[in-house]
Amino acid sequence: MDKKGRRYEVVFSGSGGQGIILGAVVLAEACGIHDGKYVCQTQSYGPESRGGFSRADVVISDRPIDYPMATEPDLLLAMNQTSCDRYHPELKADGLLVVDASLVSQIPAGRTVAIPFTEIAREQFGTEMVANMVSLGAVVQLTRLVSPSKLRAALTARAPQHTADLNRAALNAGIRAAKKIDVACLENLGAPEEEDV
Amino acid sequence: MSARKGQKRVLLQGNEAIVEGALAAGCRFFAGYPITPASEIAELLSMRLPLAGGTFIQMEDEIASIGAVIGASLAGVKSMTATSGPGFSLMQENLGFACMAEVPCVIVNVMRGGPSTGLPTNPSQGDVMQARWGTHGDHPVIVLSVSTVQDCFEITILAFNLSEKYRVPVIILSDAVVAHTREVFTFPHAREIQIVDRALPSMPPEWYIPYEDSPSGVPPMAPFGEGYRYHVTGLVHDVRGFPTQRPEEIKALINRLFRKITQGFHEIQKVQRFMLDDADVSVIAYGSVSRAARQAVKEARREGVRAGLLQLITLFPFPRSSVESVLKQCRGVVVPEMNVGQISREVKRVNRWECKVEKYNRVDGRLITPKQIRQLIFKLGT
């Protein structure tokens, strides 16, 4: 939440088929249904079901939300290079960029966290399909937007029954991976001030 | 959030909330044809209607869809279809039939960018004038707009209620943003929902005159198969429903079709006033754009500008008196729209005062932002 505790904007981005929208929906459900916050979850995507671009926004607030989309995201999750390049300019000056280090090699300067979500998914669970849940776990651990237990409850309600255990494990793997990172340290890096350039 | 005990809270998309609203309103028939960004409405109803004892059918095109909807309504069942611009164009023919034969039905148009196939997955408000004037000939019609998930539920119920009460097709204009935005929705208790059903004839069949005038101008409607055998046609007809070419009968019918709506203005023309009491600059907006406008007004107020918002729920019949009171009061009005200027024409048409009306238009498939509206408020406010 920002200083006034009013509005926090998250953008999930990647390509179609990476489960970008599901990640956003689970976060919205955790914050909205299980934590009693106001949420707006929107998305934009190309005509393709697989490939192409995919973006999902989650706006979270203690008050009713007027504009439903992110305008200056507090957090951008980029699950591939294209979406990182495409959406990074929109990120708030002190916003947090989280990238999938497996697929994003050119990482912009600023407050950035790079975790190999796809690699973790492949190595620990044998499928890249759950990289979205690994990244969601990490995002929530880094931001404390909602408690892990509420996030797990939302996931159980939304994900298909037969994948519940796998998705929950992937979520936990993301939380563990993010625990190694101290976000407070990133604060010091900040974006370069104008006079520094 | 004001969730009370025992009330179900769920995360719903706008399209899903339209389905919930339709079912709560008593809709038991849906006929449609797949089209982005409206398809979720059909998909969800194909699952839900059989559970409610209703019927879902996927037709061969949108012409057939609205034909089946009108047929089901004539048999006494509340009916609906949902589409987007290209399908809405195909529905215009039978939309006119529903106006002429006075058959209640609800048509949801989840607007996309146009013309033609346009921008299937991007929002637009380009069908406002088509909703009003798309079918040929002078005809009355009711057009409502939705901006939030809550709206999608409530306005859909309102659409059915107005359609049933006035025997007129009601069009709900949504857009890709509203359709796919997920928000927390709290189901109201059934007793909190007001439902209106069409008036049935209270007289025996031999006394029933299906299109007879009355003070309300809305004749009672007998469903097919209940003993009231009468004729329904898209031709201009006399009070018994039979085709006529007599000038006095033609005039009486057309005048009544308009009068029944005019008499209902007080309950048909819905708006939402926000921070308008002392406003000297206002925004007039509808649909998803009104969400940007509301945020812009709040921000402008924080900067010391006395800004307000008139959100139009009913687009047609155009809520003239509400708009006029804003025009009279303010020195400037902004009309932001995701089209090249459709409602702004109406606002300008009724502006008889010194008020400066500025339109702001976006046709790039993106939602207008609060910042863009705020800038215009500042411009008119200084």
Added chain:
Amino acid sequence: MSQGVTKLIHKYLRHDKKFPHVWCPGCGNGIVLGALIRAIDRIGLEKDEIVLASGIGCSGRMPVYVDFNTLHTTHGRALTFATGIKLAKPSLTVIAIMGDGDATAIGGNHFIHAARRNLNLTAIIINNQIYGMTGGQSSPTTPYGSYATTAPYGLIEHAFSIAELAVTAGAPFVARGTVYHVETLEDLVKKAILKRGFAVVEVISNCHVQYGRRNNMGDPVTMMKWMRDHAIRVEKASSMSIDDMEGKFTIGVLADVEKPIYTEEYQKIREGAIKGRPTGGPGHG
């Protein structure tokens, strides 16, 4: 006979309301209407149970004259409205009456899909091979080489055979009659109404005013004689060679098979959905 006719007129026609009718003297539409009413009377259906829906054209005016639940829809759309009525109230007997242009040009898509979908509807298509009401323009069943107001040099398109089209589209009952073979027509209409499933009756009719006059058959008698001389009973046609059938058409029942009916299948879906069975539908249960 005349007493019987009077009785039927009084029972079924809106004789005191909307007559005289709009059809030309000698028009085949009246013969079709007569056959329809006699068939309904023989079946013994209540007037309240019947919906007669039409599209646009001369045939479209038929519902005005009969004392049923009647519906005069837009051009080509009668079957779409009929579909909605039948789904909303399956107990009603829903009959759609259409013309050749109505059913197979502007309404062609609805026609083949109704045949495929198989609701328990009856579709009667009066085929007079021309757009009569609008003044004699060529229709999808106007024969190759004929003259019409929009084919002043002779038509270069090829005609649909409506009944065969219906069979191919999957209609479980298809018949063809003519306004010359009146008793057969009445029998075919009766069979079609009684058929459980989508039933089509194509009726070859005469428009001597708009079609006949331009094609050397300027009076109803000449056109009726043409029907008499060119109609071959289905049973007889099966033993005739292709050469012998050249220029002729069959009358009688062309198809009569059993298929699951939409409304009954849908009722199973309702019951299954309520019981919580996965909505796999028939064949996946």
